Amino acid sequence: MQNLFTDVFDNYSTTRAKLGGVAKLVGTPDQNALLEEIPHRIEAYLKKRKISHLYKVKGSIGNGNIARVPWVGIFRKEITENAENGYYVVLLFSEDMSRCYLSLNQGITAVEKRYTKNFAWRKMEEAAARAWSYLDTAPDVWKGKIPLASTGDLGRAYEAAAIASYEYFRTNPPSDALFFENLTTLLKYYERLYYLFNENLHSLFSVSEEEFQSVVLEKAAQLNVSEHAKNIVGAPLTVNPLSNKYVRSPVVAAAAIQAAQFSCEIDATHWTFLSRARKQRYVEAHHLIPISQQSRFQASLDVVANIVSLCATCHRLLHYGADNERKSILMELFKQRRVRLQEHDLQIASNDFLRFYARTAPIDD
Ligand SMILES: [Zn+2]
Ligand SMILES: [Zn+2]
Structure with a gap:
């Protein structure tokens, strides 16, 4: 040798x-x-x-x-x-x-x-x-x-x-x-x-909410994200044993942000700053039916139809806001997405939907 x-x-x-x-x-x-x-x-x-x-x-x-x-x-x-x-x-x-x-x-x-x-x-x-x-x-x-x-x-x-x-x-x-x-x-x-x-050893690293959102923005600023997202939709969601949380796909979230043209889907006039990621407006990806509820559904919750683009304030409102502040907003988003969710076999009554938000949900949910 x-x-x-x-x-x-x-x-x-x-x-x-x-x-x-x-x-x-x-x-x-x-x-x-x-x-x-x-x-x-x-x-x-x-x-x-x-x-x-x-x-x-x-x-x-x-x-x-x-x-x-x-x-x-x-x-x-x-x-x-x-x-x-x-x-x-x-x-x-x-x-x-x-x-x-x-x-x-x-x-x-x-x-x-x-x-x-x-x-x-x-x-x-x-x-x-x-x-x-x-x-x-x-x-x-x-x-x-x-x-x-x-x-x-x-x-x-x-x-x-x-x-x-x-x-x-x-x-x-x-x-x-x-x-x-x-x-x-x-x-x-x-x-x-x-x-x-x-x-693989992918379960040995964790992805924080901040890291996730910044990767999503970076990817959303690239072209052809939605094409790529189509190919990976339907992949079963895995749980990271370190955090005991489902692992979200940045590409799918990026496709949702791109579809919303980097605007807040609660109100497109909400002001957001320009992000460093190729000078697009800063928005965050939010899973409308929280990803932690995956075990209640056969179909994947990590699909574009279930992801909304939100400004940072609205995103935090949905997770941390008082019920009377966020209820009408949640119902409005739910109404907008209901048909698309059904198309992905994600059927749910509005009462059950609201119940997912009844307690404070972690932001990376
Ligand atoms: Zn969220
Ligand atoms: Zn907003």
Whole structure:
């Protein structure tokens, strides 16, 4: 293994420069190590432990564009077979080729698509930190964020999403014994998390009301949100075990805000300030039938028909206002939406509807 590491450290930057950014196979020692030899050694080790059928091992120098941070991934097939989704063990070489990490890391694409890129980086870090409360610390293991000296988005995502890692310097690559001992520890963590959380670690981060509304506005300012929302409507609502709350889709809420043209649906003349999210007016998404009532309905409450766009004051009025202040407003919104709700199999009498608001409902409901 030591020679193979050195082959990558010594040659990858030169190969990358020569190829001018294109991920072309030219059979250099670094490519040979990353794509053939290191994966083969890892496969042989898994075979020896009689667990090779559970994993896919794959090296990568990038797809189309050559990677700044090349890697060899060890994917638990039931969780994921690619680096975009789920979580996996991966050998990552830093962009400056000064070091590498064997890292239990997370795919970021699914969270990035559902929320935003910056949000995903933050939340991956949160999930990684929280995962540690379920793992026993092994000696020399690195917890959390790793420095890959990366100038690209993919590398920075790996930095943020690292859960547990071992660091090896170019000047002192690991012996086979050490490398496979470290791999054994990370595979043990991998199995533990799989046992606890299944195929992704998304339940390990929470989304506050403020974060939700700001992601919604950001998404609403993008084009084609409603097209995208159509595709994901009907997805079953999941409960985050951390908060014990249903997880709302920002894309669906964004489609509702877009449909309302960033105005308050109680009164379109209500003044709101311009938000930072691409200079649209600031409004908030509110689920008319509160999402906490999901268990009473077969059909999903997280649909555009059930989401109204409100100015911040009206939104708070609906959650915190005195009954005599909000009753007529609630009835008016209900009247406006009744038919659309019925079209989505959300049938409900007005009395029952009002009862959902009888107590103070949390704002993220
Ligand atoms: Zn609300
Ligand atoms: Zn309003």
